[in-house]
Amino acid sequence: MAEAGDKPTIAIVGGGFTGAAVALHLAAGWAGPGRPRIVVFEPRPQLGGGLAYSTREPTHRINVPAGNMSMYPDDPTSFLRYAEDRITPANDPDARNAAGLLFPRRRVFGDYVAHEIEPYLASGAIEHRQAAVTAVARDGAGWRVESDGAESLPADIVVLAVSHPDAGLPRALAPLAGHAGLIAGDTGPEALTAVHAEDRVLVVGNGLTAADVIATLNRQGHRGPILSISRRGLRSRGHAPVPQEFEADFTSPPPETASQLLHRVRVSLREADAQGIGWHAVLDAVRRQGQALWRLLPVAERRRIVRHVRPYWDVHRFRIAPQVEQVLERAIAEGRLDVIAASLRGARADADGIHIALKSRRDGETIEKTVDKVIVTTGPAHGGILESQPFLSGLRDAGYLTLCATGLGLACDDQSYAIGADHLPVKGLLIAGPLARGTFGELMGMPQVSEHALDIAHLIKTLAARESPATENAAADQRT
Incomplete structure (x- = not known):
């Protein structure tokens, strides 16, 4: 003191x-x-x-x-x-x-x-x-x-x-702890130099960090196939071609539940679309009122937003830079990047590579993939x-x-x-x-x-x- x-x-x-x-x-x-x-x-x-x-x-x-x-x-x-x-x-x-x-x-x-x-x-x-x-x-x-x-x-x-x-290692990847083909925690450019040009890559996560990883790999000359997974298959969206404005008051009357707030946002999205205004402007209006809206909602409703709405909010709220978006879109168009909705079920490694078991969100079927590198980008814990x-x-x-x-x-x-x-x-x-x-x-x-x-x-x-x-x-x- x-x-x-x-x-x-x-x-x-x-x-x-x-x-x-x-x-x-x-x-x-x-x-x-x-x-x-x-x-x-x-x-x-x-x-x-x-x-x-x-x-x-x-x-x-x-x-x-x-x-x-x-x-x-x-x-x-x-x-x-x-x-x-x-x-x-x-x-x-x-x-x-x-x-x-x-x-x-x-x-x-x-x-x-x-x-x-x-x-x-x-x-x-x-x-x-x-x-x-x-x-x-x-x-x-x-x-x-x-x-x-x-x-x-x-x-x-x-x-x-x-x-x-940093996010911890997903439980399904625990058998890979210490394996040279696992890149987790530090996913910066130096760590990514371990990825060879033709390596088959699994990226766990589809958010902003995943986009950074894929853009860095592209700059470093990687040309192998990349599979990017998340539970819902959502990836960060880009910016509107031209900035737009949308005016709406989501705080009046005060929403009492997450469902009420979500309903208002959906109504506004339809109204904006009818005016030729994209979703970006609507969600920007929600963001500007975000702190006021949060304070109006009871804790139980805040938890519902975190549990059910946040994954969808995050991919629209936290947008990727257009330069990075171009890299991802080009990789998808060329067939080098595939983005799917799936969850990890297991992993093992042998001389042929890293064998990953995935569960498809679409039909529940098991997907078996063999890759050379697994990069974990699941966001903060x-x-x-x-x-x-x-x-x-x-x-x-x-x-x-x-x-x-x-x-x-x-x-x-x-x-x-x-x-x-x-x-x-x-x-x-x-x-x-x-x-x-x-x-x-x-x-x-x-x-x-x-x-x-x-x-x-x-x-x-x-x-x-x-x-x-x-x-x-x-x-x-x-x-x-």
């Missing part, structure tokens, strides 16, 4: 986009004395990239137009201006789609975040500890953050801005977040962290304070970014994550401005 009279210390665990945005908004525009010490724990050398935006793979692109990406909710074209100043037909001839919208490589966005935060690092307003956090524990009224290779840090407020863990890192499991065991009721992340209240095992807000422990999705609903897109980071920064500023760390504790006591 900081000594009485010291300026408060804010520890941010995780220096991807969310953590970097919280730190930047905390440091920016802090007038007068009392600016806290802001320390970001991030093992990577550059803040802001995280897993998504630190990639150097040229086929990995942001999945929305650059005009929809910004660190600043009040300046939505910030990244677009940055990208347009640096991207030219010479250094990225495929950056724009047919409508002229810019879809930069993901590393460009990571560089943009680093560019924005650099002045605060240079001035000392933000400290970057290039270390992994190993433990977070109560220390008096505050916290103590332990990390590898660095001294412990007393902190008044801890902000958890970590990401979801939302329910496994508390077991993903020792410091998270330690906070859980101490009663400071719990899973949210929908299984999408960590439980927190409307101000983003973690909810402990006693069902009460935990003083000085905040959840930032997608891990708070269970409380806020739509919290995966860049605009929502930016706004959430700004909200947390404003909350911390308000607490610090009132007096000192002691004031924060008193305010939290009033809530509990």
